[in-house]
Amino acid sequence: MVAKTSPGRPKASSQNRRDQISKVAARLFSDLGYEKTTIRLVADEAGVDPKLVMHYFGNKQRLFVATMKVPSEVHAALTLLKLTPKASWGNRIADVIWLAQKSSAIETLVGVIRASSSEPEAAEMFREFYLENLLLPMVSQLDVDHREIRAVMMSSLMAGYVFTTQIVGLADYLKLDSKKTKKLFASLVQTILTSEIGKTSAKTKRANS
Amino acid sequence: MVAKTSPGRPKASSQNRRDQISKVAARLFSDLGYEKTTIRLVADEAGVDPKLVMHYFGNKQRLFVATMKVPSEVHAALTLLKLTPKASWGNRIADVIWLAQKSSAIETLVGVIRASSSEPEAAEMFREFYLENLLLPMVSQLDVDHREIRAVMMSSLMAGYVFTTQIVGLADYLKLDSKKTKKLFASLVQTILTSEIGKTSAKTKRANS
DNA sequence: CGATTTATTCTACGCATGTTGAATAATGCC
DNA sequence: GGCATTATTCAACATGCGTAGAATAAATCG
16 A cells, blocks of 8 residues: 555646556456455555546446456457468467467456456456457458357357466466467367368258257 | 245245255356355345345355355266267267256356356365366376366366356357357367377476466 | 254344545646 | 646445344254
């Protein structure tokens, strides 16, 4: 807890303060989930008064939305794969995720996944930001059938890997070899994107339970 | 909200009451997550007084643990694959998961995954129940290298698929063809269990970041 | 039948949370 | 230089939560 000053506008600061709060909030949402990330805690760790958080972001939900935007680098990296040859897609996508894992870019994904487990609105954000704006367009770049099934499986693999490593912490617990894990991960992505699934027929479409 | 009776021991009931509370709690933990599943809500939906829940289960955490045990059928189905030929493992495991999805057996997995996102103790339960007691033994039945990496990927795929379908609800949203989704899922399990990963050497083991 | 145990309810305490109202002081604009 | 705006703090309200105490009545056991 940083020492607070007296009320009133301070000599020199301002827009940095908003970013500072935003960064702290992103880290806490990612580490603790939505409900355990309280406004008071964010304020404390940012060294400001809780009301200042409300002043900048309105309410907790808007703080979450503002903080959990998909980083533009990740978005760009995943939607600009057009030039990569089909056979390298698995490796390329694994590269992006392994890179994000080492930066703070992963925080937004972890935060949204954690929050989705308790807040339906966050699950909606996941659907919109990650499925519709990221994975479906990505799959659609490859000329392949059953795009939605493949995108949902990409979502499953990504979210599950994040869950297992970042939330349950299994990779650290078992001290896995990162290179080999990445190799298997890339194989799975490749399988998702290129595996033969079967023709779409009215018959099989009807058997939908 | 069922009408409550006056205090005192009723004419005929008892052990059913505990099971009744347990079932309601399982459904709510699965649907709402840990924090939003309040003792009062469980009590209301079971038609009893909140204190009765405490009477039977002690506190909320113990209610969760008692309710979220892995169903024995699923455990048996996944750890008794010895006789299945290696090439059919993917399909066999997909069968088990698709079956669980249609019963209430999936509730415990969804509940633990949801809770893991906010309660570290639940993440610990996931590690113990699902990784150590279910997936690692399962993988160990197959004579294959890198068991831990494969088990962690199994965990990722399972948890991610549950997250995507049950928590985000993407499969319903996109109205996916269940048979074809299952086919891709089975291919992925097969890849996890049989894909070539690479020899374990001191060199690659050291490059662990 | 009397005593103990068990099943059940009602009431309430203490705490943490999101959010608000009012106050204060520095800044930017005319 | 005065005035509105902005940045910031403090204090407080209402709500919902997990949990505990005490009471009541049926069942069980001697």
